Amino acid sequence: MSEFIVHAIPGSPFSRSVMAALEEKGASWRLAPVAPGTLRSAEHLARHPFGRVPVLEHDGFSLYETQAILRYLDRVLPTPQLSPSDAKRLARMDQVMNINDWYFFHGVGNVIIFHRVIGPRLMGTAPDEAAIEAAMPKARTVFSELARLLGEQPFFTGEALSLADLLVAPGVAFFTATPEWAELGAPHPNLVAWLARVEARPSMRATTWERVTELAKAA
Numbered sequence: 238m239s240e241f242i243v244h245a246i247p248g249s250p251f252s253r254s255v256m257a258a259l260e261e262k263g264a265s266w267r268l269a270p271v272a273p274g275t276l277r278s279a280e281h282l283a284r285h286p287f288g289r290v291p292v293l294e295h296d297g298f299s300l301y302e303t304q305a306i307l308r309y310l311d312r313v314l315p316t317p318q319l320s321p322s323d324a325k326r327l328a329r330m331d332q333v334m335n336i337n338d339w340y341f342f343h344g345v346g347n348v349i350i351f352h353r354v355i356g357p358r359l360m361g362t363a364p365d366e367a368a369i370e371a372a373m374p375k376a377r378t379v380f381s382e383l384a385r386l387l388g389e390q391p392f393f394t395g396e397a398l399s400l401a402d403l404l405v406a407p408g409v410a411f412f413t414a415t416p417e418w419a420e421l422g423a424p425h426p427n428l429v430a431w432l433a434r435v436e437a438r439p440s441m442r443a444t445t446w447e448r449v450t451e452l453a454k455a456a
């Protein structure tokens with residue numbers, strides 16, 4: 238099996254999902270670091286015309302969109318299987334993945350994580366409190382819905398880790414560093430326990446912002 242190359246920015250939650258999936262599969266992969274200021278460069282736009290990360294390269298095949306990448310990895314690296322066989326569990330996985338992309342990332346993660354963590358850390362900007370406040374109604378719905386769908390299961394689709402957990406956990410993990418976590422996450426003990434369970438996995442420990450920054454320096 239030829240090597241997997243992940244074009245990514247250290248700290249990017251979508252990129253972390255892909256790298257964590259590769260780690261779960263025990264695959265041989267390497268990071269091709271993308272400097273944040275080069276997302277609109279001709280070189281990067283040739284890989285990803287929308288100027289985002291991650292992009293996966295494998296065996297002469299280039300692919301962007303995290304959900305597509307995760308499902309591709311689960312097909313070409315079938316063990317351990319990260320998509321349930323049962324139709325209802327699989328539908329739940331798909332639903333949670335779409336909640337991540339449509340409701341969690343857009344208008345919640347990309348506002349609150351950006352203003353609380355990314356902007357201050359990378360650009361030295363102060364949080365835009367009004368933007369954060371405006372994002373809170375949708376954030377409340379997202380977090381309470383994630384907690385409801387998780388219920389008392391260890392993972393979103395039941396007893397086994399799935400692509401849904403790997404897609405959602407990197408974004409939720411960022412929230413623990415924000416004051417909003419006290420209202421959004423902490424009141425849901427099941428979500429807190431789930432995050433601890435997913436973050437304890439070697440795949441997630443191998444793909445922290447700090448660890449991927451080290452990989453980027455070594456690349």
Ligand SMILES: N[C@@H](CCC(=O)N[C@@H](CS)C(=O)NCC(=O)O)C(=O)O
Pocket residue numbers: 249250251252276288289290291301302303304
């Ligand atoms: N729909 C894309 C979203 C990817 C995405 O938004 N990635 C963020 C980093 S986590 C990004 O590249 N942001 C750069 C920007 O917004 O300019 C996917 O699923 O891969």
